[in-house]
Amino acid sequence: MSSPDPQVRAARNRSTPTPPRGPVVAVTGAASGVGDLLTRRLAASGEIKQVVAIDERRGEVSEAQWHILDVRDPAIAEKLRGADVVVHLALDLDLERDAAARTAYNVRGTQTVLTAAAAAGVHRVVLCTSAMVYGALPDNDIPLSEDAELRATAEATGVGDLLEIERLGRRAPRAHPGLNVTVVRPAVLVGGTDTALTRYFESPRLLVVAGSRPTWQFCHVDDLVSALEYAALEKVDGEFAVGCDGWLEQEEIEELSGIRRMELPSAVALGAAARLHRIGLTPSPAGDLAYTMHPWVVSVSRLHDAGWRPRWTNEEVLGALLEEVEGRHTVAGRRLGRKDATAAGAAGATVALLGAAAVVRRARKARRRL
Numbered sequence: 481m482s483s484p485d486p487q488v489r490a491a492r493n494r495s496t497p498t499p500p501r502g503p504v505v506a507v508t509g510a511a512s513g514v515g516d517l518l519t520r521r522l523a524a525s526g527e528i529k530q531v532v533a534i535d536e537r538r539g540e541v542s543e544a545q546w547h548i549l550d551v552r553d554p555a556i557a558e559k560l561r562g563a564d565v566v567v568h569l570a571l572d573l574d575l576e577r578d579a580a581a582r583t584a585y586n587v588r589g590t591q592t593v594l595t596a597a598a599a600a601g602v603h604r605v606v607l608c609t610s611a612m613v614y615g616a617l618p619d620n621d622i623p624l625s626e627d628a629e630l631r632a633t634a635e636a637t638g639v640g641d642l643l644e645i646e647r648l649g650r651r652a653p654r655a656h657p658g659l660n661v662t663v664v665r666p667a668v669l670v671g672g673t674d675t676a677l678t679r680y681f682e683s684p685r686l687l688v689v690a691g692s693r694p695t696w697q698f699c700h701v702d703d704l705v706s707a708l709e710y711a712a713l714e715k716v717d718g719e720f721a722v723g724c725d726g727w728l729e730q731e732e733i734e735e736l737s738g739i740r741r742m743e744l745p746s747a748v749a750l751g752a753a754a755r756l757h758r759i760g761l762t763p764s765p766a767g768d769l770a771y772t773m774h775p776w777v778v779s780v781s782r783l784h785d786a787g788w789r790p791r792w793t794n795e796e797v798l799g800a801l802l803e804e805v806e807g808r809h810t811v812a813g814r815r816l817g818r819k820d821a822t823a824a825g826a827a828g829a830t831v832a833l834l835g836a837a838a839v840v841r842r843a844r845k846a847r848r849r850l
Contacts, residue, residue, distance in 0.1 A: 509570030598656035635767025667723030671701030
């Protein structure tokens with residue numbers, strides 16, 4: 481039998497699309513937030529062979545292969561078989577949730593995913609934490625090297641969880657030879673997020689602690705997703721930061737936002753914040769204030785060296801954040817409803833921390849008179 485005409489063979493080859501030769505990537509937390517955005521991006525990429533989506537509910541990306549389960553379930557190992565890379569985004573950083581329950585979920589989930597990935601033959605796990613793990617300290621370099629020591633403490637919301645996740649990530653390759661771990665550390669994340677740092681811009685006045693040196697570096701969620709894709713495609717590895725180029729000083733923030741500052745002495749601001757959190761009036765501990773006081777800007781040189789560039793500038797992300805929080809009212813980290821905000825009044829909102837400190841001072845004076 482004669483072989484088909486070369487033109488016929490060429491026509492057949494053109495009509496049969498070549499399947500992507502890239503990796504199979506599994507994404508945890510794929511139904512919402514950053515996980516949903518990354519799942520959509522990977523599913524549309526010609527460099528990805530298949531996307532495996534894992535969450536406790538099914539998301540809307542029909543092109544992905546969905547598995548519905550809790551990431552703490554050891555059965556996840558079977559769902560990861562055949563995957564080359566796992567991007568672990570199933571984290572709970574809800575400000576309003578019980579801290580102990582949040583930590584239990586985050587740490588146990590990361591432990592399970594790392595162990596299951598090794599058992600399933602996955603060769604790379606990508607973890608997403610935050611540049612907050614470097615710590616906000618008055619003697620920080622500007623910018624910090626990505627190799628800088630992690631000097632954060634567990635005093636700020638969720639940072640203790642992130643530090644533990646990083647520790648698990650460092651230990652995993654030693655416990656499971658052949659497993660590589662990449663860690664992505666975004667700056668202040670903006671775009672559908674709700675954190676103590678985004679709530680800072682919901683107040684009618686920007687609290688500035690006297691003598692502090694605030695600097696701001698943002699990361700739009702779109703840029704984080706593109707950096708995670710770089711990590712999934714192994715275009716960059718190790719530990720690296722992601723964010724806008726450069727940073728903004730507090731004076732620039734105030735000029736661009738049009739929001740005036742309220743300056744308080746350190747002892748008053750930190751003391752009042754600690755008391756408000758202790759009695760349950762605010763979700764944010766006093767440790768969160770450090771990230772609005774001291775620099776923690778980080779270099780993004782490793783992504784730059786890999787050819788990645790942010791699409792957003794700090795000024796553009798700040799503008800997007802201000803649009804996103806418009807109409808919201810937050811006092812000392814606690815979000816108020818419209819009725820509460822009206823009752824408090826703009827002036828009352830701006831002096832919430834100062835008022836708390838005044839109450840404490842009055843109580844002390846009363847005790848001295850007795």
